[in-house]
Amino acid sequence: MYRKTAVVGIGQTEFSRDSGRTEWELALEAILAAAADAGIEPSEIDGIVRYAYDNVTQAMLARTLGSRDIRWYGEIPFGGIAQCGVVAQASAAIAAGIATTVVVYRSLNERSGVRYGRAERNIPSDGEFVHAATDRSPAGQFSGPYGLHVPGQVMALWARRYAYEAGITVEQLTEALGAVAVQQRNYANTNPAAMMRDRPLDRDAYLAGRMISAPLRLYDYCLESDGAAAMIITSAERARALRPDPVYVLAAQQSLYRHSEPITVYAADLTTFSGPGNIDKLYADARVRPQDISVAEFYDATSFAGMTCLETYGFAGHLTAWKHVLDKGIGPDSPVPVNTHGGHLSEGYIHGLNHLTEAVRQLRGIAANQVPGAEVALVGCHGSSSAIFGR
Amino acid sequence: MLIVPKADALTEPYWQGVKDGKLLLQNCRSCGLAWHPPTPICPACQAKNYEWRPASGRGTVYSFTVVHHAAHVAVARKVPYLVALVTLEEGPRVVSNILSCPAERVQVGMPVTLTFQEISPGVVLPQFEAAQNLRT
Numbered sequence: 001m002y003r004k005t006a007v008v009g010i011g012q013t014e015f016s017r018d019s020g021r022t023e024w025e026l027a028l029e030a031i032l033a034a035a036a037d038a039g040i041e042p043s044e045i046d047g048i049v050r051y052a053y054d055n056v057t058q059a060m061l062a063r064t065l066g067s068r069d070i071r072w073y074g075e076i077p078f079g080g081i082a083q084c085g086v087v088a089q090a091s092a093a094i095a096a097g098i099a100t101t102v103v104v105y106r107s108l109n110e111r112s113g114v115r116y117g118r119a120e121r122n123i124p125s126d127g128e129f130v131h132a133a134t135d136r137s138p139a140g141q142f143s144g145p146y147g148l149h150v151p152g153q154v155m156a157l158w159a160r161r162y163a164y165e166a167g168i169t170v171e172q173l174t175e176a177l178g179a180v181a182v183q184q185r186n187y188a189n190t191n192p193a194a195m196m197r198d199r200p201l202d203r204d205a206y207l208a209g210r211m212i213s214a215p216l217r218l219y220d221y222c223l224e225s226d227g228a229a230a231m232i233i234t235s236a237e238r239a240r241a242l243r244p245d246p247v248y249v250l251a252a253q254q255s256l257y258r259h260s261e262p263i264t265v266y267a268a269d270l271t272t273f274s275g276p277g278n279i280d281k282l283y284a285d286a287r288v289r290p291q292d293i294s295v296a297e298f299y300d301a302t303s304f305a306g307m308t309c310l311e312t313y314g315f316a317g318h319l320t321a322w323k324h325v326l327d328k329g330i331g332p333d334s335p336v337p338v339n340t341h342g343g344h345l346s347e348g349y350i351h352g353l354n355h356l357t358e359a360v361r362q363l364r365g366i367a368a369n370q371v372p373g374a375e376v377a378l379v380g381c382h383g384s385s386s387a388i389f390g391r
Numbered sequence: 392m393l394i395v396p397k398a399d400a401l402t403e404p405y406w407q408g409v410k411d412g413k414l415l416l417q418n419c420r421s422c423g424l425a426w427h428p429p430t431p432i433c434p435a436c437q438a439k440n441y442e443w444r445p446a447s448g449r450g451t452v453y454s455f456t457v458v459h460h461a462a463h464v465a466v467a468r469k470v471p472y473l474v475a476l477v478t479l480e481e482g483p484r485v486v487s488n489i490l491s492c493p494a495e496r497v498q499v500g501m502p503v504t505l506t507f508q509e510i511s512p513g514v515v516l517p518q519f520e521a522a523q524n525l526r527t
């Protein structure tokens with residue numbers, strides 16, 4: 001797959017708390033913007049990869065994009081871990097010659113519509129006795145009756161275990177998570193597209209945030225957002241004909257093994273989020289090493305999830321990311337700037353797609369918080385899906 | 392409003408066991424693995440010949456959270472409440488609340504033992520409480 005495909009178009013809507021529009025309209029706005037950015041007609045799109053969570057189907061797009069024929073379409077389940085899976089599957093289809101021009105997208109009215117931080121979507125709330133079914137974690141029959149209902153609570157369980165195994169106090173963990181949240185807010189404050197562009201956050205304000213699921217507090221959690229983002233991926237050859245600055249896919253992959261599905265509580269070790277050899281293969285496929293990464297955009301449903309990606313992707317040793325973010329940080333001058341758009345915590349929650357578009361902007365040199373001379377960008381959802389892009 | 396478990400074909404023996412005062416785990420007759428949550432075959436050796444065996448009831452707290460912000464209307468008046476992960480002596484992990492112990496005293500690594508809680512007439516959950524020697 002190395003350099004066989006490239007991103008030629010990106011597009012996004014405004015990120016807001018209430019879009020006032022349907023998810024279908026949002027998806028189309030982002031996709032049409034991505035096609036225009038790529039310099040192609042929407043009808044040239046012949047492949048679609050979607051998140052299974054998205055309510056906008058391939059057929060809805062085929063009907064409205066003027067498509068002649070969609071030759072290949074796929075979808076990826078399990079929520080946010082689709083993030084780089086859509087890149088992997090789009091690139092695989094192009095590299096295999098099945099499709100030439102694939103759109104990946106995510107569109108959601110997650111604030112004004114169905115909120116992922118609520119559990120009523122999984123456990124119906126219309127009766128004296130309401131039933132937690134399936135074995136899903138959280139909110140299934142083995143977790144819902146105990147009050148474990150949403151991913152943010154599971155990540156709090158991960159976080160406390162992490163502190164225990166790292167041999168640090170919950171207060172030390174909180175300082176580290178606060179450093180992540182504050183820096184991501186700093187990035188958002190200089191990103192005009194960020195929902196939190198006008199809302200500063202300092203350490204005191206972070207610590208004053210109310211407890212949500214201890215040890216995680218308000219500002220450890222992602223925003224709830226309405227909006228959409230999209231990317232157009234095509235062959236490297238076609239990409240070079242379309243624009244002078246294609247962003248090449250160096251490697252992209254998915255990973256699934258026993259109890260790695262989100263949001264697990266059953267894996268033997270809940271402080272390690274990636275299968276053995278998985279990340280080694282990612283770097284080998286991309287022909288780079290961690291020290292070659294100019295900028296990283298990590299899936300941050302919580303500050304904890306983003307922070308621990310520093311370990312997953314080899315920037316800090318196991319159980320030491322807390323120290324990395326306190327000593328070196330994730331800011332513009334740190335060894336690897338992380339979530340330069342503000343991430344899910346402060347730009348908006350577009351389910352990881354906005355991390356992909358930020359990586360592309362960084363490699364084009366047009367990001368709001370541009371890392372000077374960025375050559376290689378990493379996007380990852382704690383090892384469950386990952387992609388490395390290069391100029 | 393009360394959230395109650397809904398059994399399915401695969402998990403029916405587990406919940407029947409709870410009614411009988413046991414925490415049942417699938418145990419592989421071929422390789423000896425004990426596991427949870429239930430699966431149709433042994434996740435380690437793929438054997439189909441498993442049996443449901445009661446867990447010893449001894450475990451340790453793997454982690455816990457105190458939920459301050461209710462994420463479901465059914466628990467809106469229960470917050471704050473504590474949810475723990477308990478690693479059983481046999482290896483598998485289960486979700487539990489920690490009974491007979493104030494949240495401030497719950498610690499990662501503390502030993503806990505199995506008990507049962509009737510959350511509504513006829514609706515029973517396996518639960519854990521602080522091991523006898525730790526209770527005050």
Ligand SMILES: [Zn+2]
Pocket residue numbers: 419420421422423424433434435436437438
């Ligand atoms: Zn076996």
